[in-house]
Amino acid sequence: MNIVLKVAGAATLALGLAGAASAQEKLKIGFIYVGPVGDHGWTYQHDQGRKAIEAAFPGKVETTYIENVPEADSERSIEQLARTGHKLIFTTSFGFMEPTLKVAQKYPNVNFEHATGYKRAKNLATYSGKFHEGRYVQGVIAGKMTKTGTIGYVASFPIPEVVSGINAFMLGAQSVNPNVKVKIVWASTWFDPGKEADAAKALLDQGADIITQHTDSPAPLQQAEARGKFAFGQASDMIRFAPKGQLTAIIDDWAPYYVERTRAQLEGKWQSQDVWDGFAKGKVKMAPYTNMPDDVKKLAQETEEAIKTGKLNPFKCPVFDQTGKEVKCEGNGALSDAQVLSMNYYVKGIDDKLPK
Amino acid sequence: MIGFWESILLTVITAATPLLIAALGELIVEKSGVLNLGVEGMMAVGASTGFAVATLTDSSLTGVLAGIGAGMALSLVFALVTLGFAANQVAAGLALTILGLGLAGLIGAKFVGTSRIAIPPIHIPGLSELPLVGKLVFGQSPFFYLSVALAVGVAWFLKKTRAGLSLRSIGENHSSAHALGLKVLRTRLLAILFGGACAGLAGAYLSLVYTPFWSPGMTAGRGWIALALVVFASWLPLRVFLGAYLFGGATILQMHAQAASLGLPSQALSAFPYIATIIALVLISMRRVGATPAPGSLGTAFVPPR
Structure with a gap:
């Protein structure tokens, strides 16, 4: 299976790079996808975001994507993008976290964005949706x-x-x-x-x-x-x-975020950050x-x-766990983001045991 | 309560049918002495072609036939390489899987995101409404009857017919079979085509009955499970039948165990179908009653002496 994905990835890369060589002055943006753009779900939505960038900055940007990149073997795909002049690279699956970090350290002049992860660097930001x-x-x-x-x-x-x-x-x-x-x-x-x-x-x-x-x-x-x-x-x-x-x-609507980050990059205002948005910013609809x-x-x-x-916060306090014990409220009237991001228990009323 | 068990049994049948069809095809291939590891790829091509053609022609039957044809076409590539050029079968089979998965994605690309109504189960007025047996015996998907007929047919063919005997002897020792005047390469070609047809049919079942849409990766390893079933069933058709149903049954039952919150760890339950099937089939083989080892020439290329 992995081999298939690699072959497909390499083929896409070759096509993408061929198209990229012609325009030097444009900002080149790269995407690494874990699935096919036709999965009609997760990757499809990220690709919609990529298309939104193209539409928002006509003539100013050029985007490349590599689909079906296996998480365990993603480093060379990410590096390939970094080496070929892409200045902003989005890696869109949790498993790309370590490889993205590694490549980011090697290419300090390229900015990276990793979806759903938690490891950041000066040129590596993270983002996810609530x-x-x-x-x-x-x-x-x-x-x-x-x-x-x-x-x-x-x-x-x-x-x-x-x-x-x-x-x-x-x-x-x-x-x-x-x-x-x-x-x-x-x-x-x-x-x-x-x-x-x-x-x-x-x-x-x-x-x-x-x-x-x-x-x-x-x-x-x-x-x-x-x-x-x-x-x-x-x-x-x-x-x-x-x-x-x-x-x-x-x-999952990644388009506004991708457009916003591209603008920051174009204006030289890009900074590493951690963004976790939901309904409010339109990332989740x-x-x-x-x-x-x-x-x-x-x-x-x-x-x-x-x-x-x-x-309204879905995790407004008090929240009770399965045993009826109140969960410590570490946020402002609700569980903190960190508490939600590390949740490993069921709330009261779920009549089942959480597999661990 | 009867309705509940009936419903579970129907679900088990749906899960077991594609495994059974694909495994029976591979059984014939292996009995002829050829190891085709490309089942997953042929299944994927059958699924995407079947769905694409059924959507384009608006005919499920045409779709199914196209799925079968696509599986056969891909197996022909395998036959050309392994029989024609006597290439390594393991390598060629793996390559076939890769080729098939890629090709399937290409064929189905335009059809991602479209949905179809599943091919309905048959309905015989009067009989299908009988209590207890009505739905189970007279109200199944046509593929179910086909798979049962295939299992019986394959068993009968191998055991009772002259052609079946020839096929088996070619699989056991192709040189002796050749010396006896049997057509080794021609028989193997037909066996490989049959395997391709079955894998394509199983694939078409996935995209037209089981989950009526196409998406890359939807075979999700079922081709490999079918391959494993053939080995664990010691190349006996009725044991393949048993194995497919055991695996399908265990898969569904562990999901019911989860839904009923029995408190068992879900990871262990997910592994249960694999473990149960392996243990059961190994235990059967250990009794040595009718157990057959692998065909003698399995996986070796035959080059006719000049």
């Missing part, structure tokens, strides 16, 4: 919409990003439906449509009537649609896979609210608005 804000809204909708009182959650791996998503979802659901139950199946994969579909079927068979997912394919959504049940899309609007079943979807009654739609919109304006 996807749990969207999950809270989903929870509110699911809590209102469920008739069986049981929601199915197709999860990937027990890392803090996924766990905080489950917790935010549950807190949202509990806010409108205190007795709501969630059943969780860990598919142990980010992308295996068959397995994700099987997980959704198992959850539906066990009485869940709403499915939500933290895996990347539209398969669970499609299963819910096939059975006349409801579900949420992941990373991009997946309505065409479930016109009658999708309630909404969390959309919700797809249109569909297939639900007007009152639920209104509630969802109000919840989204409240989070956006800062009136």
